[in-house]
Amino acid sequence: MGRIPEHSRLALALSVGTVISSNIVGGIIVGYLLDRWLGTAPVAITTGLILGTIGAFLGLYRIVSRLN
Template identity: 55%
Template sequence: MADDRQTDLDARLARACAVEDARTGVAPRAPAKGYAQGSRILAELIGAPTGAALIGWLLDRWLGTAPWLMLGLLVLGFVVAFRNVYRISLERPE
């Protein structure tokens, strides 16, 4: 019984929002730039160290220097990621 009322309320709210948006001419909202910046930061913090570690691992296997190149490039990947995060944080969200 409670689920039926909740579903009915959700449907009525969705219809009311659609009618109000049509009346005022408001288009569906795009995600804010801050959300996009957060996604870029997450990608940097995951991608740079992962890519650097993978390249280091491959070079270690090829040159037989395990695990030193992987560790060095992993540290370099973190440095690059945090530098890019700092640069992203200087951008002004709109």
């Protein structure tokens, strides 16, 4: 892997917050809407939260791996 220039490394680091929050919030919103649609509360919202957290973790791991 070639060296990433300084400014884009900074941009990558700044995206950490977005990646974490968008994954978790996205998971919860999708879960909430599914629950409302199917009337399965709280199955989908909990699953959405779990998947969102895992997604955020994976996203963070990807960013950190590229930073180095």
